[in-house]
Amino acid sequence: MQDSYYPPFATVCGQCGVVEPKYLHHVRHCATFRRLCTTCVLRLHPQCFCPTCLEVYDGSPPIDAVVCCKCYSSSHPACLSPEFSGTVTSTMTLSRCSSVCASCENPNLLVLNLNRVESSDGGRVVDRIDLNAARLLLAAGKIAAMSMSKAEVVAANEAVKRAEEAANARKSAGEALDHLARLMVKEKSDKKVGNVGAGVGVVDVSHMDNVDGKGDVSGKVLEPLNAVELEVGKEVVKVVDVVGGKNLGGDSVCGNGCVKDDMLVKVVENGQEHCCGDVVVV
Known part of the structure; x- marks a missing residue:
C-alpha cells in the first residue's frame, strides 16, 4: 500500500517533487548532485541558454546578448520582439538594456508537456513528444551534460589534491619514524657507554x-x-x-x-x- 502511494526516490524531481520516471537529468547544482526534471533544469540555469530559441551557449553568453531584468537570462537580440530589437543600436547599449525574457512573460514556455494520444495498433494511450518538447529535452540534456563535465573536472582536481596531501602526510610520517629510530639507537648507545663507564674503577x-x-x-x-x-x-x-x-x-x-x-x-x-x-x- 505504501509502496504504491509513495513513488521511488529515483523517479521524483529533487526540486519540484513531480513524478517523472523517464526524463530526469543528473545535474550538479550548488555543489550538490541532484536529479531534476526538464523544467527545473532549465529554470535553474537561465544563463546557459536563450529562453526564446532554446539554444544552449557553449561557455559564456555572447557579448551582444540581452539580459532579462527578472531571471537574468541572456537572449539573442534577434529572438526579441522587433520593436525592442530595432531600438538597440550598439553593443554598449545592449549590455545596459534590460527587458523581460520570453520565459518570464510566459512561465509555461519551459514546461515539458507530453501529448497523450491513442496508438494506431492497439488503441492504447501513449505519450508523444512534439517539436517543442523535443527542444526542451535537448536543451536540458545539454545543460546536464555540461554540468556533469564541470563536476568531473572538479572531482579530478580534488582527487589530485587529496593524493598530494596523502603523499605529504606519508612522507612526514616516514621522517618521524626515522627520527624516532635514531633517538632509540642513540638512547641504547648512551646506556651502553654509561654501563661501561660505571664498571671501570680502581680497587683499593x-x-x-x-x-x-x-x-x-x-x-x-x-x-x-x-x-x-x-x-x-x-x-x-x-x-x-x-x-x-x-x-x-x-x-x-x-x-x-x-x-x-x-x-x-x-x-x-x-x-x-x-x-x-x-x-x-x-
Missing part, C-alpha cells in the same frame, strides 16, 4: 683484609682477590702481560707506585708469590 687492596678475602664487590676483577688474602705492604715483584705472558718492565708501573690496569701482578707474601689479575694496587 689496602682494605681488603676487612672482608676476609670475600668482598661483595660487583665485577669479575675481584674473582682472583677472593682466592688469596692481601695485606698492606706487599711487595710488587713482577708485572706480566695477561695475554702474552711477557714482562712489561717498568712501563707497567705508574709514577705514583700504582700498577696499570689489565696486568697480572705478582706479590710476595712470607716468601710465596701470589697473582692478582686486572687489579690496580694503590
